[in-house]
Amino acid sequence: MRTTTPTTPDTGVPRAxxxxxxxxxxxxxxxxxxxxTDVDLTVRRGEIVAVLGPNGAGKSTLMKGILGLNExxxxxxxxxxxxxxxxRDRARVGYVPQRHTLSASILATAEEIVxxxxxxxxxxxxxxxxxxxxxxxxxxxxxxxxxxxxxEVTTLSGxxxxxxxxxxxxxxxxxxxxxxxxxxxxxxxxxxxxADVLARLVERGVxxxxxxHELGALERIxxxxxxxxxxHVTFDGTPHQYEATRAAVHHDHDAHHHxxxxxxxxxxxxxxxxxxxxxxxxxx
Amino acid sequence: MHEILTTDFMxxxxxAALLVGLVxxxxxxxxxxxxxxxxxxxxxxxxxxxxxxGLVTGRGPVLTALVAAVVAAVAIExxxxxxxxxxxxxxxxxFYGGIAAxxxxxxxxxxxxxxxxxxxxxxxxLTTRTSDVWIFxxxxxxxxxxxxxxxxxxxxxxxxxxxxxxxxxxxxxxxIILAVLTATTVVVAMRxxxxxxxxxxxxxxxxxxxxxARSFTTGLRWAIAVGLASAVGGVFISYPLDTPSGGTxxxxxxxVYIVTAIGTGVAxxxxxxxxxxxxxxxxxxxxxxxxxxxxxxxHVDYLHGGHRHAAHQGHYDEHGAGSxxxxxxxxxxxx
Numbered sequence: 178m179r180t181t182t183p184t185t186p187d188t189g190v191p192r193a194x195x196x197x198x199x200x201x202x203x204x205x206x207x208x209x210x211x212x213x214t215d216v217d218l219t220v221r222r223g224e225i226v227a228v229l230g231p232n233g234a235g236k237s238t239l240m241k242g243i244l245g246l247n248e249x250x251x252x253x254x255x256x257x258x259x260x261x262x263x264x265r266d267r268a269r270v271g272y273v274p275q276r277h278t279l280s281a282s283i284l285a286t287a288e289e290i291v292x293x294x295x296x297x298x299x300x301x302x303x304x305x306x307x308x309x310x311x312x313x314x315x316x317x318x319x320x321x322x323x324x325x326x327x328x329e330v331t332t333l334s335g336x337x338x339x340x341x342x343x344x345x346x347x348x349x350x351x352x353x354x355x356x357x358x359x360x361x362x363x364x365x366x367x368x369x370x371x372a373d374v375l376a377r378l379v380e381r382g383v384x385x386x387x388x389x390h391e392l393g394a395l396e397r398i399x400x401x402x403x404x405x406x407x408x409h410v411t412f413d414g415t416p417h418q419y420e421a422t423r424a425a426v427h428h429d430h431d432a433h434h435h436x437x438x439x440x441x442x443x444x445x446x447x448x449x450x451x452x453x454x455x456x457x458x459x460x461x
Numbered sequence: 462m463h464e465i466l467t468t469d470f471m472x473x474x475x476x477a478a479l480l481v482g483l484v485x486x487x488x489x490x491x492x493x494x495x496x497x498x499x500x501x502x503x504x505x506x507x508x509x510x511x512x513x514x515g516l517v518t519g520r521g522p523v524l525t526a527l528v529a530a531v532v533a534a535v536a537i538e539x540x541x542x543x544x545x546x547x548x549x550x551x552x553x554x555x556f557y558g559g560i561a562a563x564x565x566x567x568x569x570x571x572x573x574x575x576x577x578x579x580x581x582x583x584x585x586x587l588t589t590r591t592s593d594v595w596i597f598x599x600x601x602x603x604x605x606x607x608x609x610x611x612x613x614x615x616x617x618x619x620x621x622x623x624x625x626x627x628x629x630x631x632x633x634x635x636x637i638i639l640a641v642l643t644a645t646t647v648v649v650a651m652r653x654x655x656x657x658x659x660x661x662x663x664x665x666x667x668x669x670x671x672x673x674a675r676s677f678t679t680g681l682r683w684a685i686a687v688g689l690a691s692a693v694g695g696v697f698i699s700y701p702l703d704t705p706s707g708g709t710x711x712x713x714x715x716x717v718y719i720v721t722a723i724g725t726g727v728a729x730x731x732x733x734x735x736x737x738x739x740x741x742x743x744x745x746x747x748x749x750x751x752x753x754x755x756x757x758x759x760h761v762d763y764l765h766g767g768h769r770h771a772a773h774q775g776h777y778d779e780h781g782a783g784s785x786x787x788x789x790x791x792x793x794x795x796x
Contacts, residue, residue, distance in 0.1 A: 244627040245626070245627065246623060246626060246627055265629070266629070267627065267628050267629035268628040268629060270627070270628075271628075272623075272624055272627040272628065274621065274623060274624060281494055281619075281620055282493055282494055282496055283490060283493055283494040283619070283620075283667075283671065283677060283680065284671055284674060284675060284676065284677065284680055285616075285620065285676060285677040286675070286676040286677070289616070289676060289677050289678070290620065292613065293613065293616065293617035293620060293621070293624075293625075294628070296613055296614060296617050296628075296630060297628045297629055297630060301631070302610055302611075304613070305613065321747040322747070324747065324754070324760070324761040324772075325772065327675075327676070327760075328772070329675045329676065332773075334745070336745075337745075345624075349628055366744075366745065367745065370745055370747070
């Protein structure tokens with residue numbers, strides 16, 4: 178277990194060795210209404226966790242709860258061994274939202290977008306200095322966009338825009354990336370470039386929580402899978418255990434064996450049944 | 462010409478126009494970015510109520526307008542932050558309540574003539590007093606200094622408010638400060654541009670700037686240039702034309718926008734005809750794609766099958782046949 182990560186080389190702050198994210202009996206929602214309840218989840222340094230589940234199951238609510246973007250209604254949430262409701266360093270949790278946040282009404286370059294990720298490190302009035310610009314340039318290089326710094330972001334492809342948002346989180350020296358549907362709307366070739374970029378970050382010790390309804394090209398980098406369904410965590414284990422459970426569940430609910438079962442399973446990306454994958458209609 | 466520059470009221474109007482042309486696009490770019498382009502218009506409505514109170518009580522209408530607009534600005538941001546679904550209805554009540562109260566109160570004021578009302582709504586070169594010039598100068602300096610210090614944060618919040626919240630930027634305070642700057646800009650503009658037209662000077666120069674620029678900072682520079690040119694130019698020609706200065710300024714800004722739109726459109730057509738696109742290119746070039754990287758002006762070409770490919774929007778352009786450099790330089794590019 179490492180004590181520092183290469184993305185945070187110049188802070189010199191010793192990093193706590195405890196869990197990155199720790200939820201106990203946590204409930205999150207909007208207003209008084211809890212959408213996910215009773216979540217126990219501990220993410221340790223270096224883990225690559227996929228949070229899977231059908232649309233509306235509560236996985237986005239769980240993610241936004243971790244990010245402090247909705248109401249924390251019950252239980253405890255700790256980030257880097259600190260109470261999340263009082264922590265002052267939220268930028269260590271690097272949020273990578275869906276790319277549509279880049280389609281703004283004012284043009285901006287990739288570098289300008291990534292530089293906003295640096296702001297939490299500058300205090301109220303600080304300005305970007307030469308070292309900050311270096312961090313921004315390095316973050317763009319890390320996601321393979323070093324040559325596109327001056328490119329206007331809306332002219333980049335979907336996968337490239339996603340990598341700009343990853344670079345923005347890296348510029349804030351995030352120790353854990355929380356990604357919302359990183360493969361949605363990204364074609365297969367770009368998904369592989371994205372997976373390569375993430376694999377490179379994994380080597381550097383970045384922890385990841387990837388919220389998605391389809392694993393796609395990211396499957397090969399995962400160390401753990403958490404399934405959220407109907408507002409609860411219904412599975413938590415390794416990809417291997419997940420495969421086994423999925424086969425068992427499939428077996429239970431399908432007493433009559435069909436020759437097509439194996440083929441079905443391969444074609445179904447996340448869970449054997451249900452509205453897991455919006456594109457799942459085509460698999461039936 | 463000489464007469465225009467030496468006339469007292471014209472000197473004051475030109476200084477006021479210079480200040481408005483400078484600060485309105487500076488604040489407006491963040492409003493456009495947040496898709497709140499018309500909020501300045503609403504603050505102008507409320508400022509009219511402040512003007513009316515000033516006229517009735519015999520105080521300077523500039524300060525009462527400032528108070529009314531700033532109070533409205535803070536109220537608007539707090540309403541928006543509470544995220545109530547009927548927030549836009551609440552804004553409607555504030556805005557129209559403001560202008561209606563303004564019209565009613567002004568009619569009871571000693572100086573409440575219809576001509577007076579028109580000059581507040583649509584601007585006039587005759588109304589800027591010497592004391593106003595000093596107040597406008599002070600307010601404009603405050604706006605410029607605040608934007609200079611805070612613009613990266615305004616940009617971050619306007620670009621992606623949810624992200625800004627997640628990483629702990631002070632989103633609500635920044636939004637309130639931007640709203641107060643908007644209200645202050647409305648007041649700086651109330652003499653020469655008018656309360657109903659100031660919003661145009663926050664938006665139209667930025668619309669033109671977006672056509673000319675490829676980045677936020679250059680977009681803002683172009684917007685300020687267009688804002689300055691139309692504000693000062695509008696005041697200038699409204700004297701010989703004997704037209705309301707606010708209307709003249711905005712017509713000028715819109716003309717600049719139209720000419721820019723046509724010009725950039727034609728330029729794009731010509732460039733499109735000239736540049737050749739690499740056909741059927743589904744490979745993505747990058748520092749690690751294996752193709753030789755060749756620096757080419759402001760971008761990098763990649764040597765691909767004997768052709769130089771440069772990324773352009775969603776495709777790759779052909780930038781001629783390959784001319785590999787020495788390997789040392791290539792190493793540098795790839796590093």
